[in-house]
Amino acid sequence: MRYRATPEYREKIRQTKIGEKNHQVKLTKDQVISIRQEYEAALQDGYQKTATQYYLAKKYSVKRSTISDIVLRRTWKHI
Known part of the structure; x- marks a missing residue:
């Protein structure tokens, strides 16, 4: 099994790309809270x-x- 296919690797990548850690983010945590x-x-x-x-x-x-x-919490679920 390739290293990138393991569940541990996928979870590690998911955690590093969440919220403001994502390099393509356009909103901040405070803005998301304000929007809701x-x-x-x-x-x-x-x-x-x-x-x-x-x-x-x-x-x-x-x-x-x-x-x-x-607002439907499909994205920014962690807030």
Whole structure:
């Protein structure tokens, strides 16, 4: 078995690429927390989910799908 195919190696790589450790990251931990808080507050105020996601995407200069993944905890799960 090749070294890179072992579960231990995959876990090591996953841990080194998580959150702000990823060299392609566009958001910080604080921004992710802020996005989640703003999103929840907007929903409680009666705003639509998609409209809120588009607003936050423009505010943070990312795509709407990125905001969706953050609030649904598909990405940045560790926060």
